[in-house]
Amino acid sequence: MIEAGIVGVGETPYRTRRTDVNYPELVQHATLQALEMAEMTMGDIDAVVYAMAPTEFAGVSDIDKWVVGSIGAAGKPWMRVHLGGATGGSAAAVGHFHVASGQYENVLVVGGDKVAETPDAQFILNLIWDPFYERGMGLNTITMAALQTVRHMDRYGTTTAQLDQVAQRAWRRAMRNPNAHLSGDLPIERVRDAPVVAWPLRRYDCCPRSTGAAAIVISGQRTIDDRRLPAAWITGSGHGANTVFIGDRASPKALEEYCDWPELRSAAENAYRQAGITDPPNQIDVVECYAPFSINEVTGVQALGLREAGEAGPALERGEFEPGSDVEFNPSGGTLCANPIAITGLVRTCDAALQILDRAGDFQVHDARRAVCTAVGGSFQFQTCMVLDRERPEGKR
Amino acid sequence: MTATAGALPILGADRAPRLEGERFEELIFRVAAGALADAGLDRSEIDTVTLSASDERDGRSISSMLSSAPAGGVLKEVTKVTDGSLHALAVGAMKVQSGLSEVGLVVSWDVASEADLQVAAFTALEPFADRPVGAIDPAATALLASAYLSRAGIGVGALDARAAQKAKLAGATEETAEWAAHPLRTTHLAPERDGAAAVVISSPSYAEHRAGAAAGHLLGLGWRLDTYAPGERAWPIWGPLRSAVADALGRAGVELDSIASFELEDLNVFAECMAVEGVGLAPEGHGFEFLASEADPLNRLADDGWLGLPSMCTGLWRLAQVCRAEGDGVSLIHQTVGRGAQGHAVAIVRREEREAK
Numbered sequence: 001m002i003e004a005g006i007v008g009v010g011e012t013p014y015r016t017r018r019t020d021v022n023y024p025e026l027v028q029h030a031t032l033q034a035l036e037m038a039e040m041t042m043g044d045i046d047a048v049v050y051a052m053a054p055t056e057f058a059g060v061s062d063i064d065k066w067v068v069g070s071i072g073a074a075g076k077p078w079m080r081v082h083l084g085g086a087t088g089g090s091a092a093a094v095g096h097f098h099v100a101s102g103q104y105e106n107v108l109v110v111g112g113d114k115v116a117e118t119p120d121a122q123f124i125l126n127l128i129w130d131p132f133y134e135r136g137m138g139l140n141t142i143t144m145a146a147l148q149t150v151r152h153m154d155r156y157g158t159t160t161a162q163l164d165q166v167a168q169r170a171w172r173r174a175m176r177n178p179n180a181h182l183s184g185d186l187p188i189e190r191v192r193d194a195p196v197v198a199w200p201l202r203r204y205d206c207c208p209r210s211t212g213a214a215a216i217v218i219s220g221q222r223t224i225d226d227r228r229l230p231a232a233w234i235t236g237s238g239h240g241a242n243t244v245f246i247g248d249r250a251s252p253k254a255l256e257e258y259c260d261w262p263e264l265r266s267a268a269e270n271a272y273r274q275a276g277i278t279d280p281p282n283q284i285d286v287v288e289c290y291a292p293f294s295i296n297e298v299t300g301v302q303a304l305g306l307r308e309a310g311e312a313g314p315a316l317e318r319g320e321f322e323p324g325s326d327v328e329f330n331p332s333g334g335t336l337c338a339n340p341i342a343i344t345g346l347v348r349t350c351d352a353a354l355q356i357l358d359r360a361g362d363f364q365v366h367d368a369r370r371a372v373c374t375a376v377g378g379s380f381q382f383q384t385c386m387v388l389d390r391e392r393p394e395g396k397r
Numbered sequence: 398m399t400a401t402a403g404a405l406p407i408l409g410a411d412r413a414p415r416l417e418g419e420r421f422e423e424l425i426f427r428v429a430a431g432a433l434a435d436a437g438l439d440r441s442e443i444d445t446v447t448l449s450a451s452d453e454r455d456g457r458s459i460s461s462m463l464s465s466a467p468a469g470g471v472l473k474e475v476t477k478v479t480d481g482s483l484h485a486l487a488v489g490a491m492k493v494q495s496g497l498s499e500v501g502l503v504v505s506w507d508v509a510s511e512a513d514l515q516v517a518a519f520t521a522l523e524p525f526a527d528r529p530v531g532a533i534d535p536a537a538t539a540l541l542a543s544a545y546l547s548r549a550g551i552g553v554g555a556l557d558a559r560a561a562q563k564a565k566l567a568g569a570t571e572e573t574a575e576w577a578a579h580p581l582r583t584t585h586l587a588p589e590r591d592g593a594a595a596v597v598i599s600s601p602s603y604a605e606h607r608a609g610a611a612a613g614h615l616l617g618l619g620w621r622l623d624t625y626a627p628g629e630r631a632w633p634i635w636g637p638l639r640s641a642v643a644d645a646l647g648r649a650g651v652e653l654d655s656i657a658s659f660e661l662e663d664l665n666v667f668a669e670c671m672a673v674e675g676v677g678l679a680p681e682g683h684g685f686e687f688l689a690s691e692a693d694p695l696n697r698l699a700d701d702g703w704l705g706l707p708s709m710c711t712g713l714w715r716l717a718q719v720c721r722a723e724g725d726g727v728s729l730i731h732q733t734v735g736r737g738a739q740g741h742a743v744a745i746v747r748r749e750e751r752e753a754k
Contacts, residue, residue, distance in 0.1 A: 001496045022525070054458045061453045061521045062479070065735050069624035075637055077644070078622035078740065079484045082452070083477050084459040090476045094488055101494035103648075128459045237497065241446070241475035244462045255472065266472065274497075378462040382475060 003393055004099035005224055005231030006353040008038025008217030010110075014181040014210040014338035014347075017116045023058060024070035027112040030213035031071045034108065037359070038217040039227065042072035045217070046104040050080040051091035051111030053342035053377070056124045057209075059117045071110070084128070085141075086239075087111070088214070088345025089290065089375025089384030093237045095218045096386075100234075105220045112213030113342035121209050121341070128378070130244065142206055144246060144379055145293040146198035151250065151259040153200065156310040158298055160200050162317045164191045166294040167204035167336060169322060174333025176362035177351075181210040181338040205294040207339040214346045216353060221392075232356035232371070236277070236387030238270025244379050261296070263383035264303040264374060271372070272305070275387040280305035286328045286355045286365045287321075288348040288373040292335045296376070301329065304372065304385075323365075331355070331363045345375025349386060356388045404614035404649075404747065405490055406604035408500070408597040409436025410717035414707075415591035421455065421508045424593050426467035429504050432595035433469070435721070437609040438500070443597070445492060445501030446470035448477035449485035451709055453520070456511035468504040468595075480620075481505075481732045482594060482713035483742035487618045489598055499603045506593035507707030521736065523625070535586060535665065537627050537737040539578035541634060542667040546580060548632065549682035553580040559666040559688050560584045567703035585666045587702035594713035596720070612720035613748040616651065616727070619644025622740035630737075635675025638741040642676050642729070649727075649745035653677055656745075657726035659694050660715040662733045663702035669695070671738065672731055698722040698748075699730075716746055725749050 010033025012018075018026055035041060048071075050064040060066060064080045067073075081091040088111060095109035115121055122140045129135040152158045168191050174183035186204065194203035224231045240263035242249060242256060249258035256262035268280075277283045289300040301312035306327055315321070321329035330336075332351040335344055352373035354360040360368075369390045376383050411431030415424045433440060446469045452460050461477045478484045482505035492498040518533035532540065546552065557574070564572075564584065574582040604611055621637035621644070623630050646653060659676060663669040670684035673695070679687035688695070699715035699722075700706060706714055712732030719728045727747045734740030 023523075054452060056458055059520070060523060061517060062451075062735065065521070065622070065739055066523045066625050068622055069626070069629065073622070074624035074629075075621060075640065077620050077641075078480075079487070079620065080479045081476060082459075082479045083461060083475070094476060094478075094491075097488060097491040097495050097497065100497070101491035103491055103494070124458060127457065128462055130463055131457075239445075239474035239476060241465055241470045241473055243466045243471055267474075270474070378459060381462065382465075 001100045002102045003221040003233065004096055004218050005233040006216050006388065007219045007224060007229040007231050008034040008040065009350045009353050010034030010215040011179050011347065011350050012212045013179045014212035014340055016211065018114065018211045023063060023112060023114055024067045027067050027110060027213045028070050030112065030215040031108065031110050034215035034217050038229065040106065040217060044106050045076065045108045047077035047098055047107050048073045049091050049095040049098065049107060049109045050078065051088045051109060051343050051346050052080055053082055053084055053087040054124065057115040057118045057121055057341060058113060083382050084377030085341060086345055086375040086377030086382040086384050088343040088347065089349065089386065090239065092216060092346060092349045092386060093239065093384055096234050096237055099218050099220045105223055107218045108215060109218060109346065110215035111343040111346055113340040114211045115209040115341055116211055142201060143198045145295060146201050147246060148259050148380065149200055149295040152295060152299060155259060156313065158313040162298065162313040163205055163294040164188055165317045166297045167191050169319065170330060170333050170336040173331055173363065174337035177332045179338065180333045181208050183333060183337055201293060207292040207335045210338050210340040212340040214343050214350050216350060230357050232353040232388040233392050234386060235389045235393050236271030236275030238267040238385045240264065240266035240383040242381045244381055246379055259299065260309065261299040261303040261380065263381060264300065264376065264385065267383040267385035268304050271385040271387050277387065281327060284327055284370050284372050285368045286331060286352065286371045288332060288352040288371065289330060290335050290345055290348050290375045291330065292339060294336065297329065328365045331365055345384060348373040348375060352388050356390050403601050404616045405493055406599050406601060406611040407613040407615055407720050408438065408599055408604065408611055409433060410596040410612055410720040411435055412594035412714045412717040413592060415508065421506065422463060422467040425464050425504060425506050428593040429468045429502055429595045432502060432597050435612065436597040438597060440469050443469060443473065443500050443502055445474045445489065445498040447485045447489040447501060447503045448475065449482045449505035449709065451479055453517035454507055454509045454512050454709060469502050480734045480740060481742055482710040483618065483732050483744050484620055486713060486744060487620060490615055490618060493598060493600050500597065500599035502595055502597055503713065504595040505710035505713045507709035508591045509589055509708065510591050534736055535581050536578040538665060538667055539581045541627055541737050543580055551685065555685035556580060556585050556666050559685060563666065563701065563703040567701055569703060581665060581667065587664050588705040589708055590705040592707035592714065594710045594717045596713060596717060610751045611749060612751065613746050615744065616747055617645040617649030617745040618743065620740065620742040622734065625739065627737045633674065633681050635671045638672065638675030641741045641743045645743040645745045651727060651745060655727055656729045658697045658728040660699045660719060660728055660730040661695055662711060662731050664708060664733065668733060668738055676729065676731065698728060712742060712744065716744060719746055719748050722748060
């Protein structure tokens with residue numbers, strides 16, 4: 001394996017709408033930022049991996065093909081990754097394969113979403129389900145999370161008060177992140193008494209739908225050495241996948257339990273094994289977890305091995321992952337505060353890399369040496385997990 | 398994939414058209430299971446599944462949600478690309494070369510009969526300039542074909558002649574030719590059908606320690622994408638294909654002269670002409686001349702497009718056929734991507750006589 005690292009990061013602000021730029025221009029902004037940080041031009045880029053999930057939100061199918069010329073990539077190797085919500089994380093992993101395989105030296109992973117171009121994302125997200133068994137039930141991404149929440153409450157005693165704390169703290173952390181879509185110091189009563197979206201999830205338990213673009217440059221060890229670039233070394237990368245059917249993960253004969261987020265646990269196990277992580281609470285400094293609902297910070301803490309099952313909710317309620325803690329969880333505010341759906345996984349990768357590169361500004365974690373970033377898609381069925389290190393991996397892996 | 402890193406074994410392959418009344422999940426399962434059976438493997442033995450398909454052509458959003466499980470992706474590492482089947486093969490291959498996968502399935506399908514392809518094509522046009530014009534395929538391809546004929550100084554008759562040749566080879570009945578978009582007639586376009594293809598690839602070390610023989614070896618891959626607007630593409634428009642071929646041959650460590658069979662994209666006769674020029678079989682402006690000659694070495698091992706192929710997976714479909722063909726030799730397999738063949742992917746494969754091993 002050729003060792004590889006992230007040497008450039010670009011992110012636009014995440015907002016409800018961007019009427020000042022069209023889609024290729026939006027993506028161009030993130031691309032130029034990432035190239036600038038990497039001290040590169042498109043001439044240095046050998047291949048492009050494009051992150052774009054369902055194109056129905058932006059209203060142009062195969063929208064990546066429209067972008068190619070505007071970022072100077074015409075004639076280059078190019079491919080689009082689409083794995084539902086996990087797209088951004090999977091695209092980063094595929095970019096890593098490009099370099100780690102020795103086929104390419106400098107790879108741009110980029111994408112963007114303009115979710116506000118569609119009037120109702122949840123209507124579209126109802127169409128992702130099996131047309132015979134599940135679509136008619138009214139399943140969408142919020143109701144599927146509500147089902148997970150109820151099950152977690154039943155099995156582990158997780159409370160809505162814990163979820164209120166998760167949401168309130170996420171918004172507060174996001175106040176330090178200028179790119180965050182939502183942020184603020186919310187009174188707990190406002191969170192607690194917010195309208196129910198799908199019980200027990202209320203307004204602040206749910207992520208927004210955002211417009212924005214993100215990009216990273218992944219380089220091989222030769223470029224990193226020759227150009228003396230600071231790098232967030234990719235030391236672990238795992239995927240996990242399961243059946244789409246929630247019922248098959250929640251029945252007495254299920255291979256895995258739906259509310260435990262086993263796909264994330266599986267992806268993390270693969271990534272941790274590669275990175276040599278055996279004691280997550282003591283070997284990880286910062287996590288950027290794709291947690292689109294407050295419950296997913298609880299299940300994420302659990303699945304990533306930071307707390308035992310049933311301990312995550314109380315730990316989050318006590319503020320054990322807040323700024324200054326041994327492990328900081330979603331210091332950017334996370335997906336509860338910005339969710340450009342097609343690339344949210346790539347945003348997590350960007351924000352994790354910024355921590356390792358010491359470029360996270362006001363939400364910088366002190367002396368962050370190892371970060372974990374994740375992405376989730378489908379019916380929580382697709383999962384990615386990547387480990388980033390400040391130290392270059394030693395020895396042949 | 399690189400010559401120095403060694404070729405990647407292809408342990409098994411399968412492809413099949415969709416059966417009457419078959420659900421798309423059932424089609425995908427049947428072909429994925431067929432490739433595993435051809436490899437002599439059980440699903441539990443693979444670690445990765447890489448998919449290639451199009452939501453728009455599948456007629457459903459995030460179609461991988463429903464298709465990844467029948468493709469073998471339960472409690473496995475799964476990802477998906479939307480460009481074409483050879484792009485998925487590239488992802489699977491690079492993962493193996495990275496040491497992050499030992500053995501994996503690559504699965505691609507196309508069930509375009511479930512979708513309204515005209516609507517899907519219109520929504521793929523950017524909304525400001527292209528959508529009002531409405532230059533979807535075959536109109537976009539026709540514009541390029543018209544420019545090509547003008548530059549080369551040849552008439553529509555060259556397209557008619559090749560289409561007649563293709564129809565004859567495929568045993569198709571002669572149809573009345575109507576204009577699809579000048580200079581392309583309906584008879585210049587290959588028929589489409591639903592289907593799927595799958596291959597099993599592994600690391601060399603994995604293949605060494607198993608009993609069965611490999612069906613072939615993946616020697617090299619290349620893929621390139623041109624700019625979006627057909628009018629902005631530089632002539633000759635097959636430049637990105639030429640680059641993809643160079644990438645693939647360079648990684649394979651073989652010369653074009655040593656290719657025994659060329660399995661080239663032929664969604665329409667103009668695409669085929671551009672393919673033979675882009676690959677380097679004919680000089681610029683002489684593609685149809687080459688195709689009319691007896692030297693035509695195209696699609697000898699795999700299905701001709703006039704038999705009807707699933708567009709999204711023609712590359713993997715033909716690769717599967719090459720690997721299951723008798724004898725040995727090196728093949729070049731090509732697939733186009735997008736409107737007016739915006740992109741290209743090329744695989745160099747060495748098939749092997751399994752009995753001999």
